[in-house]
Amino acid sequence: MSGRVGDLSPRQAEALAQFRENLQDVLPSLPAQDDYFLLKWLRARSFDVPKSEAMLRKHLEFRKHMDADNIVSWEAPEVIRRYMSGGMCGYDREGSPIWYDIIGPLDARGLLLSASKQDLLKNKFRDCELLRRECEEQSRKLGRKIEMVLMVFDCEGLGLKHLWKPAVDTYGELLAMFEENYPESLKRLFIVKAPKIFPVAYNLVKHFLSEDTRRKVVVLGSNWKEVLQKYIDPEQIPVEYGGTLTDPDGDPKCSSKINYGGDVPQHYYVRDQLAQQYEHTVVVNRGSSHQVEYEILFPGCVLRWQFRTEGADVGFGVYLKTKAGERQRAGAMTEVYPNQRYNSHLVPEDGSLTCSTPGIYVLRFDNTYSYLHAKRVSYSVEVLLPDTAAAHQIQSLGDGRSEESLDHSP
Numbered sequence: 001m002s003g004r005v006g007d008l009s010p011r012q013a014e015a016l017a018q019f020r021e022n023l024q025d026v027l028p029s030l031p032a033q034d035d036y037f038l039l040k041w042l043r044a045r046s047f048d049v050p051k052s053e054a055m056l057r058k059h060l061e062f063r064k065h066m067d068a069d070n071i072v073s074w075e076a077p078e079v080i081r082r083y084m085s086g087g088m089c090g091y092d093r094e095g096s097p098i099w100y101d102i103i104g105p106l107d108a109r110g111l112l113l114s115a116s117k118q119d120l121l122k123n124k125f126r127d128c129e130l131l132r133r134e135c136e137e138q139s140r141k142l143g144r145k146i147e148m149v150l151m152v153f154d155c156e157g158l159g160l161k162h163l164w165k166p167a168v169d170t171y172g173e174l175l176a177m178f179e180e181n182y183p184e185s186l187k188r189l190f191i192v193k194a195p196k197i198f199p200v201a202y203n204l205v206k207h208f209l210s211e212d213t214r215r216k217v218v219v220l221g222s223n224w225k226e227v228l229q230k231y232i233d234p235e236q237i238p239v240e241y242g243g244t245l246t247d248p249d250g251d252p253k254c255s256s257k258i259n260y261g262g263d264v265p266q267h268y269y270v271r272d273q274l275a276q277q278y279e280h281t282v283v284v285n286r287g288s289s290h291q292v293e294y295e296i297l298f299p300g301c302v303l304r305w306q307f308r309t310e311g312a313d314v315g316f317g318v319y320l321k322t323k324a325g326e327r328q329r330a331g332a333m334t335e336v337y338p339n340q341r342y343n344s345h346l347v348p349e350d351g352s353l354t355c356s357t358p359g360i361y362v363l364r365f366d367n368t369y370s371y372l373h374a375k376r377v378s379y380s381v382e383v384l385l386p387d388t389a390a391a392h393q394i395q396s397l398g399d400g401r402s403e404e405s406l407d408h409s410p
Helices: 010-022 035-044 049-065 068-073 078-083 108-114 117-142 165-181 198-208 211-215 224-231 388-398
Strands: 087-091 097-102 149-154 186-192 217-220 280-284 289-296 302-310 314-320 334-342 349-354 359-366 375-384 403-405
Touching: 010 035, 010 049, 035 049, 049 165, 068 117, 078 108, 078 117, 087 117, 097 117, 108 117, 108 165, 117 165, 165 198, 186 224, 198 375, 198 388, 211 217, 217 224, 217 388, 280 289, 280 359, 289 375, 302 314, 302 359, 334 349, 334 359, 359 375
Parallel strands: 097 149, 149 186, 186 217
Antiparallel strands: 087 097, 217 403, 280 375, 289 359, 302 349, 302 375, 314 334, 314 359
């Protein structure tokens, strides 16, 4: 049995009755009290009543913390209103609201330097509440229950800048907030225009998603406009995405509904850096260098690093070894990320590199130019692996398939 209204096994019906009984003290404060709403929480925890109850009570505390009753009238800081991309636009063929996320132009670094993480979280919670209320409104209009949202993620322009660790961590928190507070609310998530780096990005955030959510992620191929129209009437799709919908002024992007982001001007910045935690600290003696080696087994992996120094600058570059085993001088290796000096004592440095070939990659902190001073360097380095299922799907789509679901393997 599906565990939905009208399709409950005796055990599921008993769990629902027990769940409702256990929640008598908080029922009036819930966003909805019908069986549709309660069953979402039970399905999210496989009809384990104590776990479902704990999840829902935690949600109520979160709603109280976020002042949910007034969240829709809350006005986000100007920088978020202007530069946080995405928006609700149109309905699918079954009447579900559609949410578009525009990844490429999103300036995550600029937003994190200009707004508090709490305000970014509150803004996403507001978006979720707007979608929940839109589902309720659609249910009233259509005379049948609408309780799920269709999402379209436009990944054109997804690149290394989006893999900046503080940005990924924050995005993960936003995804976790959605999973923990809006279970069983996603119908499908279509990925369009996914670049080759998508499997790496997806691998970084997929552990924030439930298995049920992962099953609903579908990567579309080059005919994505046709596929979208199978699920959405062209009149409900912006011209930008292959439909006929425009703003009243003829704007094909429907910019009054969908924010397309953009680079955040520096006059919005309220901080010049974010606090970082580093895994290693070394002293690079005067006239010497420090090398850190990482073996890359297959192409498409990404090396991501962060470092800072105390008191003075340091040189940094990435090299590919030409001989396994022995330490090599910089001149004997292939330079793949140009060596240069960084004022990392003033502003911490971070960066990333897509490794196009397997081999031993060397991150080299260079102090050979300093005859007087040793440099204390704190750093973290990670090897980001592509999600194997996503990588396979990107390859399959390149071979001409129209759509591929991502499986839910860990």
